[in-house]
Amino acid sequence: xxxxxxxxxxxxxxxxxxxxxxxxxxxxxxxxxxxxxxxxxxxxxxxxxxxxxxxxxxxxxxxxxxxxxxxxxxxxxxxxxxxxxxxxxxxxxxxxxxxxxxxxxxxxxxxxxxxxxxxxxxxxxxxxxxxxxxxxxxxxxxxxxxxxxxxxxxxxxxxxxxxxxxxxxxxxxxxxxxxxxxxxxxxxxxxxxxxxxxxxxxxxxxxxxxxxxxxxxxxxxxxxxxxxxxxxxxxxxxxxxxxxxxxxxxxxxxxxxxxxxxxxxxxxxxx
DNA sequence: ATTCTTGTTGCATC
DNA sequence: AGATGCAACAAGAA
Numbered sequence: 001x002x003x004x005x006x007x008x009x010x011x012x013x014x015x016x017x018x019x020x021x022x023x024x025x026x027x028x029x030x031x032x033x034x035x036x037x038x039x040x041x042x043x044x045x046x047x048x049x050x051x052x053x054x055x056x057x058x059x060x061x062x063x064x065x066x067x068x069x070x071x072x073x074x075x076x077x078x079x080x081x082x083x084x085x086x087x088x089x090x091x092x093x094x095x096x097x098x099x100x101x102x103x104x105x106x107x108x109x110x111x112x113x114x115x116x117x118x119x120x121x122x123x124x125x126x127x128x129x130x131x132x133x134x135x136x137x138x139x140x141x142x143x144x145x146x147x148x149x150x151x152x153x154x155x156x157x158x159x160x161x162x163x164x165x166x167x168x169x170x171x172x173x174x175x176x177x178x179x180x181x182x183x184x185x186x187x188x189x190x191x192x193x194x195x196x197x198x199x200x201x202x203x204x205x206x207x208x209x210x211x212x213x214x215x216x217x218x219x220x221x222x223x224x225x226x227x228x229x230x231x232x233x234x235x236x237x238x239x240x241x242x243x244x245x246x247x248x249x250x251x252x253x254x255x256x257x258x259x260x261x262x263x264x265x266x267x268x269x270x271x
Numbered sequence: 272a273t274t275c276t277t278g279t280t281g282c283a284t285c
Numbered sequence: 286a287g288a289t290g291c292a293a294c295a296a297g298a299a
Contacts, residue, residue, distance in 0.1 A: 003277060032294075059278080077278050078296080093296090112295050114278055156289065165279080173277045234276095254291070256276080 002075040004136075004170030004210060005218035008056040013081040014063065017051045020100040022065070031095040032113040033079075042119040045069050046098070051106075057132045058169030069119075070126045076114030082107045133169045136210045146206075147199045154192025158202075158269070160253025161191045170210070173255050174230060179209050180264060181229040181240075187252045187259050189269040197271045233258035 002010060025043045027034055049065035056062075061073040061081075073081065082088075086103045096108040096117055108117065120126035134140035149167040150158075162168050162176040171179070180187050183205040185198065194202065216222045224230040229247075232238040238247045240260035249258045 006277080074278085077276070111297060112276090112278095114294070116279090153288075160290090163278085175277080177277095255278090 002059060002079065003172035003175050003213070004058065005213035005216075006221075007059050007061060007075060007170070008214065008218045009221055010075060010079075010081040011054050011056040011061045013083050014051075014054060014106045016083050016104050017098065017100045017106045018053070019050065020102060020104060021048055021050045022046045022098050023101050024099040026094075026097040026099070027117075028095045031110075033076075033095045033108070033110055033115050033117050035116070037117060037119055041121075042071075045119075045121050046071075051098075051100070055129075057129070057135060058165060059172070060129070060132060062126065062129050067121065068123055069121045070129070072116075072118030072120070072126065072128055073108060074116040074118075076110060076112065076116065078112040079108065079110035079115035082109055133166060135169060136171070136206055137214075141207075143200055143203045146203045147194075147196070150191040150194050150199060154190060156191055157187060157253045158185060158189045158191050158194070159187035159255070159257050162206075163253060163255065168206070171206075173257075174233065175209055175213065177233055177258050178229050179205050181258075181260055182209065184263050184265075185269050186264045186266045187257045189266055194269045195271045198269045229258065229260075 025046045027039055027043065029039060045067065046065065046069060049067050049069050052064050052066060054061060054063045059074060063071045084105045084107065088105055091109055093109050093111045094107050095110055098106040100106065118128055150161065153161045159176055159180065162171050162179060183201050185202065216224050227241050229241065232241060232247060239245060240247055240262060243260060243262040245260060245262035247258050248261050249256060251257065
């Protein structure tokens with residue numbers, strides 16, 4: 001589920017733990033979300049550490065604790081962060097629980113376990129955090145960068161290319177479809193076919209969708225307006241909010257993709 | 272019962 | 286070497 005804005009929303013679910021110390025750590029040792037973790041070292045380091053601040057970038061979160069301790073969270077497909085007190089009813093998928101002083105519990109829940117917990121202790125910033133590419137809404141994300149990447153992935157569908165985190169950090173299935181729908185490009189258009197005008201348009205709409213998502217969803221999981229594709233894409237028999245023509249669904253780039261054939265035609269990307 | 276899923280990775284192949 | 290495509294991971298929902 002979680003893409004750019006949802007990730008930032010979930011990051012803030014743990015805000016009640018800020019400036020509190022970790023009283024106890026509970027990590028389901030068999031859970032896949034902890035693969036590759038030095039669980040003992042992590043638990044040992046975390047106890048008594050104070051949660052100082054948190055960050056979200058792309059689909060990742062980082063929580064910084066005193067002592068140069070960092071916990072990274074990737075929510076995968078079905079992960080979420082919750083906060084509760086000692087009366088909270090546990091779920092079957094509470095893989096990682098930090099009990100803070102005062103009884104607040106910070107919980108990572110993930111039924112499908114495509115998500116992941118990372119741990120790092122040391123000076124500076126964890127390597128896995130540093131290597132996240134510049135945000136789409138940052139100054140470093142330029143038209144030139146987008147154009148170069150589209151040329152590099154020339155023979156791949158634009159839909160699949162938009163899902164590549166190395167260049168479009170935070171974009172997931174619904175955001176990719178939203179971008180292509182707003183921009184009027186067919187999801188199966190080859191990335192290499194995009195002309196200069198189209199690259200610029202794609203770039204502009206990418207930033208627009210990211211900004212809109214942060215505004216509407218990132219804030220408090222608000223429902224996007226009916227004018228977005230978002231609310232129509234999974235409905236059988238759904239229709240395009242702009243043309244009122246039927247939406248079409250098919251697998252593109254290995255993912256279910258929804259588009260409006262009336263306004264997303266192959267060839268429009270050549271300009 | 273069957274098929275679907277808002278993600279990533281590792282591997283085979285081109 | 287670099288690009289490309291796809292199965293695999295797991296479990297709830299429809």
